[in-house]
Every structure is written in C-alpha cells, then in structure tokens.
Amino acid sequence: MDELLQDFLEETAENLERADNDLVRFEQEPGDAALLNEIFRLVHTVKGSCGFIGLPRLEALAHAAETLLGRLRDGTLAVSADAVTATLDAIEGIRAITASLAETETEPEGDDAALIARLDALASGDAAPAPEPAPAPAPVSRSGHDDTAPVATAIQSQSIRVSVDLLEELMTSVSELVLTRNQLLQAHRQSEAETLSLPLDRLSAQIGRLQDSVMRTRMQPISGAWAALPKMVRSLALDLGKALDLEMAGGDTELDRQMLEMIKDPLAHMVRNAADHGIEPPDVRRAANKPEKGNIRLAAAQEGGHITITLTDDGRGLDMDELREQAVKKGLMSRAEAEAATDTQLTRIIFAPGFSTAREVTAVSGRGVGMDVVRANVEKIGGSIEVESKQGEGTRFLVRIPLTLAIMPTLIVGIGEARCAVPQIAVAELVRTGETTDYRIEHVAGSPVLRLRGRLLPLMDLAGTLGVERGAADHVLVIRSAGLMFGVLVDEIFETEELVVKPVSRPLGGLAVYSGNAILGDGSVIMILDTNGLAAEISDVSGEESAETAPAAAAADSEALLVFTAAGFAKPLAVPLSLVSRIEDIERSAIEGGPGAHVVQMRGKLVPIRPLTGVIDQTAATRQTALVFAMGPQSLALAVEAVVDIVDARVDIEVEAAAKGSLGTAIVAGKATDILDVGWLLGTGRDAAPGALADSERGSRAA
Amino acid sequence: MSKEQQLVTLALDGRALCVDVATVQDVIKLDAVTPVPRAQDWIAGVMNLRGHIVTAIDMRRRLGLAAAEEGARQMCVVVQLRGDAFALIVDSVGEVIGASADEREPDPPTLPPAWRSISRGVVRRADELLLEIDPGALIDTATAKAA
Numbered sequence: 122m123d124e125l126l127q128d129f130l131e132e133t134a135e136n137l138e139r140a141d142n143d144l145v146r147f148e149q150e151p152g153d154a155a156l157l158n159e160i161f162r163l164v165h166t167v168k169g170s171c172g173f174i175g176l177p178r179l180e181a182l183a184h185a186a187e188t189l190l191g192r193l194r195d196g197t198l199a200v201s202a203d204a205v206t207a208t209l210d211a212i213e214g215i216r217a218i219t220a221s222l223a224e225t226e227t228e229p230e231g232d233d234a235a236l237i238a239r240l241d242a243l244a245s246g247d248a249a250p251a252p253e254p255a256p257a258p259a260p261v262s263r264s265g266h267d268d269t270a271p272v273a274t275a276i277q278s279q280s281i282r283v284s285v286d287l288l289e290e291l292m293t294s295v296s297e298l299v300l301t302r303n304q305l306l307q308a309h310r311q312s313e314a315e316t317l318s319l320p321l322d323r324l325s326a327q328i329g330r331l332q333d334s335v336m337r338t339r340m341q342p343i344s345g346a347w348a349a350l351p352k353m354v355r356s357l358a359l360d361l362g363k364a365l366d367l368e369m370a371g372g373d374t375e376l377d378r379q380m381l382e383m384i385k386d387p388l389a390h391m392v393r394n395a396a397d398h399g400i401e402p403p404d405v406r407r408a409a410n411k412p413e414k415g416n417i418r419l420a421a422a423q424e425g426g427h428i429t430i431t432l433t434d435d436g437r438g439l440d441m442d443e444l445r446e447q448a449v450k451k452g453l454m455s456r457a458e459a460e461a462a463t464d465t466q467l468t469r470i471i472f473a474p475g476f477s478t479a480r481e482v483t484a485v486s487g488r489g490v491g492m493d494v495v496r497a498n499v500e501k502i503g504g505s506i507e508v509e510s511k512q513g514e515g516t517r518f519l520v521r522i523p524l525t526l527a528i529m530p531t532l533i534v535g536i537g538e539a540r541c542a543v544p545q546i547a548v549a550e551l552v553r554t555g556e557t558t559d560y561r562i563e564h565v566a567g568s569p570v571l572r573l574r575g576r577l578l579p580l581m582d583l584a585g586t587l588g589v590e591r592g593a594a595d596h597v598l599v600i601r602s603a604g605l606m607f608g609v610l611v612d613e614i615f616e617t618e619e620l621v622v623k624p625v626s627r628p629l630g631g632l633a634v635y636s637g638n639a640i641l642g643d644g645s646v647i648m649i650l651d652t653n654g655l656a657a658e659i660s661d662v663s664g665e666e667s668a669e670t671a672p673a674a675a676a677a678d679s680e681a682l683l684v685f686t687a688a689g690f691a692k693p694l695a696v697p698l699s700l701v702s703r704i705e706d707i708e709r710s711a712i713e714g715g716p717g718a719h720v721v722q723m724r725g726k727l728v729p730i731r732p733l734t735g736v737i738d739q740t741a742a743t744r745q746t747a748l749v750f751a752m753g754p755q756s757l758a759l760a761v762e763a764v765v766d767i768v769d770a771r772v773d774i775e776v777e778a779a780a781k782g783s784l785g786t787a788i789v790a791g792k793a794t795d796i797l798d799v800g801w802l803l804g805t806g807r808d809a810a811p812g813a814l815a816d817s818e819r820g821s822r823a824a
Numbered sequence: 825m826s827k828e829q830q831l832v833t834l835a836l837d838g839r840a841l842c843v844d845v846a847t848v849q850d851v852i853k854l855d856a857v858t859p860v861p862r863a864q865d866w867i868a869g870v871m872n873l874r875g876h877i878v879t880a881i882d883m884r885r886r887l888g889l890a891a892a893e894e895g896a897r898q899m900c901v902v903v904q905l906r907g908d909a910f911a912l913i914v915d916s917v918g919e920v921i922g923a924s925a926d927e928r929e930p931d932p933p934t935l936p937p938a939w940r941s942i943s944r945g946v947v948r949r950a951d952e953l954l955l956e957i958d959p960g961a962l963i964d965t966a967t968a969k970a971a
Contacts, residue, residue, distance in 0.1 A: 297874060626870075626879040627963070628867060645856055
C-alpha cells in the first residue's frame with residue numbers, strides 16, 4: 122500500500138477515536154471552547170489530508186462536518202442534540218470510508234448527499250429534520266474526569282510508532298535470552314568457575330530488567346478498550362429513551378495489548394446489558410424514588426498480577442423470583458433446589474448457556490448472546506466473573522483477568538512419560554491420595570470419585586483422556602472451571618513455572634484440551650492444558666448416554682443423580698447429586714437418641730439422622746452410611762443402605778402427578794427410578810415422610 | 825516462469841523429493857520433540873527452534889511410509905506457512921539445486937492420489953527424478969481431513 126495512504130489511515134483512525142469521545146463530552150459542556158476547538162481541528166486534519174492524497178468523497182463529507190463545527194465554534198450556532206448527532210453520523214461515514222480504503226485502497230462507491238445536506242442545513246441554521254425523530258428525554262453520557270480526557274493535547278508525547286510484529290520479535294528474543302541464561306547458570310553451578318560468577322550475576326540481572334521492559338512495551342491503558350463505550354451508551358440512551366450516565370474510573374490501569382482486545386467485546390456487551398436490562402425507564406425510576414438518570418459505573422484497578430474490572434449499575438437488579446422460575450423452566454435447577462437456593466446461587470445462573478431474563482427481545486440485546494458467552498470469553502483469557510445484585514438497587518459485576526496472556530503461572534504435572542502445564546488460576550487444591558493418606562479414590566460403577574471433605578468430586582483420568590500411558594495416578598488436581606468443580610488424576614506434580622504462552626499451530630488448534638504451548642526453562646516444549654476444554658470433556662462423557670434417548674433435550678434435562686438403596690425399598694432411589702453435601706460413614710454407636718429422634722454428631726454439630734421409612738435398625742451392622750443434605754442452616758442425615766451409583770440421567774419432573782416426597786422419575790439403567798424431593802424431606806415433620814414416600818413407592822410399583 | 829527455481833533436495837525412505845527453497849526457513853538436526861497427545865498421528869509433536877515453537881511433522885507417517893529405524897538420525901526442514909512454523913522430518917537433506925521451466929514435468933498419471941495431493945510436479949535431473957512437495961497442501965489437506 123502507498124505509504125502516504127497508510128500513514129493517513131493510521132492517523133485518521135486515532136483521530137476518529139478521539140473525536141468520538143470529545144463530542145460526547147462536548148454535548149455535556151457546550152460552553153467548553155477548548156473542546157470544540159479540538160474536535161474542529163480533528164475533522165479539519167482529516168479534510169486536509171484527504172485533499173492532499175486525493176480522496177474526493179471523504180473530503181466532501183469532512184468538509185461539510187467541518188463547516189458545521191466551524192459555525193458552532195465561532196458561536197454563530199448553538200450546540201443542539203441534532204448537531205451532535207449529525208456530526209457523529211458524519212464521523213461514522215468517514216470511518217466507513219476509511220475502513221474500506223484500508224481494504225481496497227480506493228474510495229468505496231456511495232453517496233453522502235443526504236448526510237451532507239443535513240450537515241449543511243444545520244450549519245446554515247435551518248431547522249433541518251433529523252432522519253429519525255429525536256427521543257423526548259435529552260440523555261447524555263459523560264465520562265469520568267480522570268480517564269479519557271485528552272491530557273495529551275497539551276504535552277507532545279515522547280513516543281514513536283513501533284509495529285506489533287517487532288515487539289513480538291523482541292519478546293521472543295528476550296524469552297530465548299532468559300532460557301540461555303538459565304542454561305548458563307546451570308552449567309556454571311556445576312563447573313564452579315569463580316571468575317564467571319560476577320559477570321554472570323550482572324548478565325542475569327540485566328536480562329531480568331530487559332524482560333520487564335519488553336513486557337511493559339506490550340502494556341496499554343485499559344481505556345483503549347473503553348474508548349467506544351461513551352458513544353455506545355449515548356446512542357443506547359437515545360434508542361431506549363432512557364437517561365444514562367456512564368462513569369469511568371481507573372482508565373489508566375495498564376494491561377497487555379492482546380488482553381485489551383479480548384476484553385473489549387465482553388465489556389461492551391455487559392455495558393449494553395446494563396443499559397438495556399439493568400437501568401429502568403425514567404418513569405419507573407421516578408416511582409421508585411431514584412434519580413431519573415441511571416448510573417453505570419465502570420472501574421478498573423490493578424491487584425497483584427490481576428486487573429479487576431467492576432461494572433455497577435443502579436438499576437432494577439436481578440429479579441430473584443424470575444431467576445428461580447427461569448432456572449426451573451430451563452432445567453438448571455429442580456423446584457426444590459430453586460426454592461432453597463441462596464441469592465448468590467441464583468445470580469450465578471445468569472452465566473448458564475441460553476439464559477435470559479429479558480422478557481422481550483429488544484433491538485439492543487436479548488438476542489440469544491447472553492452472559493454465558495461473556496463468561497466463556499472471560500474464562501478463555503484466564504479470568505473469572507462474579508455477579509452481585511440487590512433487587513431494586515442494582516447489579517455489580519466483578520471481572521478479574523490476568524495482566525497478560527503472555528506469561529501464565531502454571532503447575533507442571535506428569536502423566537506417565539508426558540508432562541503438561543495446568544494454569545494455576547484454575548487449580549483450587551492439590552490432593553495426594555493413597556494408602557498412607559486420608560484420601561482414597563473410589564469407584565462408583567466404574568467412574569472414579571474422590572471424597573473430599575465429605576463432598577463427592579468427579580475425577581477425570583487424564584491419562585485416559587489424553588490416551589497416554591498411565592502411572593500411579595495418585596495425585597488429584599482439584600479444578601474449578603466453566604462453572605464445574607472436578608478432579609484431574611495425574612501421576613506426579615513437579616514445580617510451578619511462569620510460562621510464556623504461545624498459541625498452538627493450526628493443525629493442533631482443533632484440540633480443545635490445549636490452550637497453548639510454551640518453552641520450559643530446560644528448553645523443551647510443553648503443552649498447556651485448557652481447563653475449560655477438560656470441563657467440556659467431562660460433560661461430553663456424561664452427555665453421550667442421554668443423547669440417545671433425547672437428543673435435543675438431553676443437555677437441558679439431564680442431571681447427575683446419586684442412586685442409593687434404602688431399607689424398606691425394593692428399588693433403588695435417587696437424589697440430585699448437587700443436593701448431597703456429603704456422604705458419611707458413621708459408626709453405629711455414634712448415633713444417639715431413642716427411636717423417636719436420632720441424632721449424630723458431625724463436626725461438632727448435632728444433625729438429625731433418620732431413615733426413609735421406619736426406624737434406624739440399631740442392631741443390624743456396626744456402620745451406617747448416610748447422605749447429608751444441607752440447606753441453609755438446616756442439615757439432615759438420611760440413613761441409607763448403600764450408595765449404588767452416580768449417573769447422569771434424563772429427569773422428568775412431574776409437578777402435578779408426583780406423590781409427595783417424590784420430585785419425579787428418571788430413567789436409570791432402563792428403569793424408572795424415583796427422585797427424592799429433598800426440600801420436602803427437610804421441610805416436613807419426620808412422621809410424614811415415611812408414609813408419603815411409601816405411597817409413592819407403592820404407586821410406582823403398581824405402574 | 826522462465827526464471828530458474830531454487831529447490832532443496834530431500835530423501836525420504838529411498839524417495840527423492842524436493843521443496844521450494846523460498847518456503848524453507850531452516851534445516852536442523854532432529855532434536856527433542858514433545859509429543860502432543862490426541863493430535864493426529866502424523867504430528868510428531870512440538871519442538872523448540874531457538875525460542876520459536878515449531879510443529880514437527882512425521883513425513884513418513886504423513887505419506888504412509890514405513891517408520892524410520894530406531895535411532896536413525898533424521899533431519900528437519902523447517903518451513904513457514906501463514907504464521908506457523910513446521911519441521912518436516914525427513915531422512916536426509918541434500919543440496920540446493922536450480923530448476924528451469926523446461927526441466928519440469930507434470931505428475932505422472934500413475935502417481936497415487938495421496939502423493940498427487942501434495943505434489944507440485946516433477947523436476948527432471950540428469951541422474952534422477954525429484955517430486956516437488958507442496959508444504960501447504962501437506963499440512964492443509966491432512967488438517968482438513970481431520971476436521
């Protein structure tokens with residue numbers, strides 16, 4: 122491409138971005154002559170360059186915008202919403218033409234006559250009709266005082282333009298230098314050549330500093346990802362007929378350039394959501410004694426190796442009852458679970474796939490791209506997202522992302538002969554299992570599980586998943602990823618290492634179990650496991666069986682069930698696994714109390730224990746297996762004969778027909794199995810339970 | 825295309841091959857390769873080439889030839905393809921030769937389809953015939969097949 126054109130396009134792109142923000146700020150402070158001057162200068166520069174290079178269409182448009190801005194600047198025309206909209210449209214037009222220029226190197230075909238006429242009409246003072254009727258409220262957005270303000274205008278910055286490729290090249294060289302240094306240090310340790318010690322130390326320190334500086338060249342202020350937001354909020358306010366105020370703080374927080382790109386879209390999506398679903402219409406806000414103008418606040422700060430971004434709105438907040446309904450309707454929770462779920466548990470389900478509380482699809486959002494996509498994108502870059510909400514008061518999202526994608530703290534693990542790196546952010550805990558430890562790996566119908574503090578943790582046999590030779594497989598990495606918690610079985614755990622992550626080549630790109638690869642200190646290459654990919658693997662396995670019976674509804678309706686046998690019941694029963702907080706193996710003598718009400722001491726608390734029917738047979742065996750359910754402050758231990766299996770089965774919830782105590786049925790191993798309604802079990806007096814359940818048991822036997 | 829083309833000659837299980845020198849970035853001895861579990865069988869793994877990670881291609885397996893003998897010293901031709909680097913593992917690397925347009929022949933009709941899909945035609949030399957391989961096709965057709 123022509124160098125002149127290339128330079129022009131780069132410069133224009135920068136100017137346009139600045140013009141956008143200036144205009145939005147300008148609408149707020151029409152008296153600010155300096156600001157208007159700045160905007161005028163930007164458009165003027167575009168026009169000037171156009172004429173120089175020979176771009177007539179662009180020049181005409183820029184000229185019309187410049188004329189209007191000129192009239193505003195010299196005060197012959199008052200700033201109006203129409204004028205700002207027209208100018209924004211003109212800038213949008215310039216942006217479209219330059220985008221096309223960057224691709225084809227020629228001006229695209231097209232006619233801007235209508236827009237130019239509008240600009241001209243405004244400039245000449247005629248009350249030009251806007252192309253779309255201007256909404257009644259005069260919404261404005263404003264950016265915080267400390268971020269996008271063009272501080273740079275006064276000070277000519279001491280910087281030069283460097284291509285990203287060159288920076289990448291530098292980064293690679295530095296990584297190689299670090300590797301070579303490490304090898305040198307290792308060799309030196311063995312040779313013990315005194316004379317080399319001092320220069321080697323100096324070299325080592327310098328390389329460390331060099332690595333730091335090169336890393337910093339990749340850092341950019343997060344405001345780069347925010348630049349488009351004030352404008353977006355402004356047009357959203359117009360479209361939605363709401364008054365919105367966007368506050369931004371901490372825009373100077375720096376993070377990796379690559380990270381900036383990847384966080385851009387999720388942030389825009391969240392802000393759009395806040396404006397569309399979060400903030401109420403002005404009349405609703407007035408009725409709720411809130412200021413008419415809704416406030417959206419975006420703040421960023423660095424905390425250690427992470428950036429935290431908070432997005433707060435003072436809107437209606439999440440409707441817990443609505444969430445409950447949706448959770449049940451979408452099969453994400455059973456009715457009992459939903460009733461018992463805490464607000465935190467409920468708010469979390471907005472990140473479930475396909476979830477939306479928007480009652481109607483608006484032009485702005487609610488078109489199926491939901492928070493699940495945002496969560497997936499955030500997790501893809503090694504981050505996490507949380508939400509807090511108070512009904513009627515607002516919602517707050519907390520996003521945590523690492524400073525850089527380039528360097529990732531990982532844990533090196535061994536599986537057979539192979540070594541893999543696991544991102545440390547996903548590792549919640551390391552557990553050593555085996556004879557000499559407190560932890561044993563158990564098998565439920567062939568699937569390995571680990572009892573971790575009474576919880577059942579599904580285990581993934583990494584050797585099997587990767588198809589490599591298996592070793593002792595006695596270490597468990599407890600992984601928290603993609604909303605799941607699971608254990609990964611590995612043979613060995615080596616050290617932690619900060620890796621310079623590189624993307625895998627194309628032929629390996631299809632392997633979801635890897636997120637990248639990197640070079641270790643010893644010079645060898647290591648693959649980095651993608652915990653999201655592993656999590657998908659776990660759900661894939663459980664999804665396969667149900668897919669045969671109900672291909673379409675499988676994912677939504679299937680649920681992990683714990684199947685057990687109980688005294689007095691011929692057939693096995695099931696409970697949703699998610700409701701079982703622990704499985705306890707209790708010494709029979711530890712059960713206290715008479716036949717009326719048994720209790721057992723667990724971790725210093727007395728927990729009522731009871732069988733499903735009849736009374737506990739204290740003479741039978743010496744040990745008693747119990748399922749412990751906890752809901753809020755309440756706990757209940759259910760005495761059972763044995764835990765049979767953990768399966769993933771399709772669940773039919775029979776809201777109407779189900780007998781008391783039964784939530785519905787699931788097909789487990791080809792047989793209908795009753796699912797116990799734990800909420801009901803906890804809620805009723807102990808005498809009611811056995812009878813009702815026995816009824817349902819008889820009912821299903823007859824059927 | 826009257827200009828002379830520069831080619832690097834290669835040997836693989838007794839077959840004489842060559843590759844356009846313009847795509848070749850490096851020729852190295854086969855060193856430590858980290859296997860990538862679950863990758864396709866013709867991907868030998870990943871290796872470190874002076875700070876860059878390259879994907880090693882087992883050419884014998886890719887082309888359906890017998891595996892190399894245990895302990896055989898193999899070479900790698902590193903090629904750059906749209907941003908990714910690949911190390912093609914071959915038995916040996918010969919010399920750089922020039923080939924003019926009139927030394928070139930189309931693929932013989934008897935060439936098996938597997939070879940035809942990765943061939944850029946034949947180069948006629950005084951003492952031998954060389955098949956020019958297309959590294960792009962080598963990787964893309966196999967990658968696409970798996971997808």
